[in-house]
Each structure stands twice: as structure tokens, then as C-alpha cells.
Amino acid sequence: MSDFDDLLDANRVFADDFGLSGFDGIAHAGVAIVTCMDSRIDPLAMLGLKAGDAKIFRNPGGRVTPQALEALVLAVHLLNVDRVLVVPHTRCAVASNTEAELRQKVSTSAGVDAAWQGFPVVTDQRATLTEDVHKVTSHPLVPASVKVGGFVYDVDTGLLEQVV
Numbered sequence: 001m002s003d004f005d006d007l008l009d010a011n012r013v014f015a016d017d018f019g020l021s022g023f024d025g026i027a028h029a030g031v032a033i034v035t036c037m038d039s040r041i042d043p044l045a046m047l048g049l050k051a052g053d054a055k056i057f058r059n060p061g062g063r064v065t066p067q068a069l070e071a072l073v074l075a076v077h078l079l080n081v082d083r084v085l086v087v088p089h090t091r092c093a094v095a096s097n098t099e100a101e102l103r104q105k106v107s108t109s110a111g112v113d114a115a116w117q118g119f120p121v122v123t124d125q126r127a128t129l130t131e132d133v134h135k136v137t138s139h140p141l142v143p144a145s146v147k148v149g150g151f152v153y154d155v156d157t158g159l160l161e162q163v164v
């Protein structure tokens with residue numbers, strides 16, 4: 001018995017019909033997506049893509065962190081990516097709480113002080129998105145031929161709005 005039995009059962013069903021055997025790991029649609037960990041976002045479906053089409057990097061807020069840049073440099077040079085979408089979303093927890101509020105909520109949940117824990121809060125989502133896109137376009141290892149766009153995903157309509 002494992003805490004993961006339900007998921008492993010589902011995995012066996014998935015593997016019964018597995019169609020990606022021997023598939024390479026490049027992004028077949030040439031797309032990389034940096035987006036939030038939010039469960040309301042289905043990154044492939046929202047762009048009409050399928051497994052194998054895109055590289056996806058997720059974190060709280062869909063931020064272009066140093067780790068996201070590492071992923072994008074690999075994606076651009078080794079994995080066929082020539083378009084990058086940076087996609088934060090409406091009603092995101094890290095854009096609608098202060099760091100103090102998140103620390104308070106986590107402290108309450110954890111029952112221990114979380115004041116030392118950093119959270120990547122955003123006060124102006126659109127300005128931050130513009131900065132994050134610039135982090136990609138200005139990276140010395142991201143060639144100018146790579147198209148980079150910043151979009152806000154509306155979790156209530158499913159629509160993307162291009163901001164930059």
C-alpha cells in the first residue's frame with residue numbers, strides 16, 4: 001500500500017495505451033512556455049498543442065527566474081525552440097497577496113513561523129511581465145531570431161492577452 005496507489009493505478013492505464021515510446025525530447029512545435037504552477041492552467045491545451053510540442057517551465061507566478069532562463073537557453077539551443085511565451089495569469093496568488101500576507105497564511109497552515117520564507121510576489125503584473133520578457137530577450141545566449149511574447153492568461157475565460 002502506498003500513498004500514491006490511486007495515481008499508480010492510473011499510470012498503468014496510461015501506459016497500456018502509451019504512444020510516446022521512442023519519441024525524442026525536442027519541442028516539435030518549437031514552443032517554450034513559462035507559466036504559473038496554478039492548477040487552472042493547462043499549458044498545452046490553451047495553445048492547441050499536444051504532448052511533444054512544447055517545453056514547459058512552471059513556478060509560482062510564471063516568473064522568469066534564473067532557473068527558467070537555464071531552461072530557455074537549453075530549449076533554444078538544443079531542443080528546437082524558436083518561440084517563447086511568458087504567461088502569468090489573472091487571480092494569481094502571488095500577484096494578489098503581499099509577501100507578508102503569504103507568510104502569515106503559510107505560518108497559520110504550518111503552525112510554525114514562516115517569516116524567513118521568501119515568496120516571489122508581484123505588485124504590478126504587467127510591468128513585471130515586461131521585465132520578465134526583457135530578461136529573456138536580453139540574455140546573451142538567446143539569439144534575436146527567437147520570438148518572445150508576454151501574455152496574461154484569464155483563468156475565467158481561457159483567453160490569452162498579449163501584453164508585450
Ligand SMILES: [Zn+2]
Nearest residue numbers: 036038061092
Ligand atoms: Zn499563479
